[in-house]
Amino acid sequence: MSTVRPLTSSTAAQSTGRGRTAERVIPSATVARLPIYHRVLLGWADAGRQTVSSEDLAGACGVSPAKLRKDLSYLGSYGTRGVGYDVRFLAYQISRELGLTEPRGVVIVGAGNLGQALVAYRGFASRGFAIVGLLDIHPDTVGQRFGAPETPITVGPMSDLEPIVADGRAQIGVIATPAEAAQQVCDRMVAAGLRSVLNFAPAVLHVPEGVEVRKVDLAVELQILAFHEQRRAEEHHQTMEHASLGKAINA
Amino acid sequence: MSTVRPLTSSTAAQSTGRGRTAERVIPSATVARLPIYHRVLLGWADAGRQTVSSEDLAGACGVSPAKLRKDLSYLGSYGTRGVGYDVRFLAYQISRELGLTEPRGVVIVGAGNLGQALVAYRGFASRGFAIVGLLDIHPDTVGQRFGAPETPITVGPMSDLEPIVADGRAQIGVIATPAEAAQQVCDRMVAAGLRSVLNFAPAVLHVPEGVEVRKVDLAVELQILAFHEQRRAEEHHQTMEHASLGKAINA
């Protein structure tokens, strides 16, 4: 139950076998940005770029140079003053920090439109993620083949979940079912041994401590945008009403 | 260029035509949670529930009661001490705050697997969003029909974008193209007049001030989960190494 503890405790401050930096504990806001830095760096590495300054990288990633340097400082001191960062070396350090150096298996539950879109997505394999299962509860969906032609995948029955996890083939579960089924699927994933879940269903999942759930909700994103749309409209309205312009609009 | 300003300035403190509460400025962290509260409340309203306490609603939404009450307090005082909140009334207040009372049009660019999944998703219409266009650059994709049988949609050419926005049919643009095309599509959306963009492509978009971009990146979500996976493994490793247990595992 309470095996998972913050890294600040007792043994954590000491050198951790692998050694290197003294402190640990990377802020979650930083962790969420590391994948962006990583992707941009990989692109530049492929393009043959050798070094990059915090200003350039920050610009490409849409953050401020100060924030970028602060983020990178949590990983260690991998830059060179007066020069910048080595593109490949920094990309490697980030990938190591994110745990991308060893491949992760992903099992997707729900082979509807979204599940099909996910297995067709090429961005997974190139980032070290392998889709090791696409499961569905509907008997007539089981057996169908989806995904990119070079890496097709056959829909399996839900009963495949437990062996896939037990064999260590999957560490991450993806829920691509309707909202009604999400909690049930999540419970089964957790019972099978998964501790990392990505939820695309519009449902709030309740999980025991130690299980990490991330949620992607299309409708929520649109509603947040709608809020800003409305705020803009209100502001514009106010501007029209109170401010000293009002010209140049009525043609 | 600089028409959009924070609401704290000059005229904002005064009553805003519609009147009601004095202050404004809802924290973005709160805005991001309002859609969750809203969805849960709608479900309970449908189920016939009349009132709800902050404790119950918070539990269902996966937040603490204190956070929930603080969030709701930004909208006004819509609860009753000793009783709780009226389910329907609160849902309405949230929907009004989010700007869901008037329908928003959404235009999707990119009719690949993801675009098809989006138009098939039922969660949009039920939240006041109408997909008014699904556009693609490939001539052989244009003309195909996708989406739920009751609300099919025909793929249009990219040239449909400008009239759709100009006519006021769409306020939100969704980018469901490969990464390479994303910036170009975004630029065209902004030029057409859109100020709210939801980006599913794994690319950092650069937009002028006043344009709101939200990004959903599957690979990023997986990489964040991978980080936690690794941290768990490290912790477990440390526990095995340093701590005083070590028993009960080796069978």
Next chain:
DNA sequence: TAGATTGTTAATCGATTAACAATC
């Protein structure tokens, strides 16, 4: 009135930012 629950306060925590000393 007694019990329940909100709305608000004040303290804490975490994230961002600007500036600059360190150093290549």
Next chain:
DNA sequence: TAGATTGTTAATCGATTAACAATC
């Protein structure tokens, strides 16, 4: 050496939390 750029500091800002007075 002079110019460039990092890594770190300290200040600021925003978000979370616990506690409780207000009040139904």
